[in-house]
Amino acid sequence: MDTWSVALQAATVALVLALIYRPLGDYIALIDTSRRNLRVERGFYRLIGVDPRSEQTWRRSPWPSPWCERSLPCGPARSAISGWT
Numbered sequence: 001m002d003t004w005s006v007a008l009q010a011a012t013v014a015l016v017l018a019l020i021y022r023p024l025g026d027y028i029a030l031i032d033t034s035r036r037n038l039r040v041e042r043g044f045y046r047l048i049g050v051d052p053r054s055e056q057t058w059r060r061s062p063w064p065s066p067w068c069e070r071s072l073p074c075g076p077a078r079s080a081i082s083g084w085t
Contacts, residue, residue, distance in 0.1 A: 037045070037052055045052045 035053070041052070
């Protein structure tokens with residue numbers, strides 16, 4: 001590749017990002033803050049036993065992380081030893 005084609009590709013990427021960053025950011029913010037769930041999401045939440053309206057913590061996780069339980073002071077195995085509750 002020559003220098004001009006690399007510069008043209010970089011300019012094209014920069015231009016596309018400059019044109020879509022605002023609408024894409026607004027869309028992601030809308031999805032992230034929306035309280036509505038798609039039918040597929042509701043079915044999946046029901047299947048795994050999660051209430052989508054409640055806050056998720058490690059204590060209420062349907063599948064506790066074995067990595068967290070063994071490695072960090074956040075799991076139930078470590079909390080009893082270290083005095084964390």
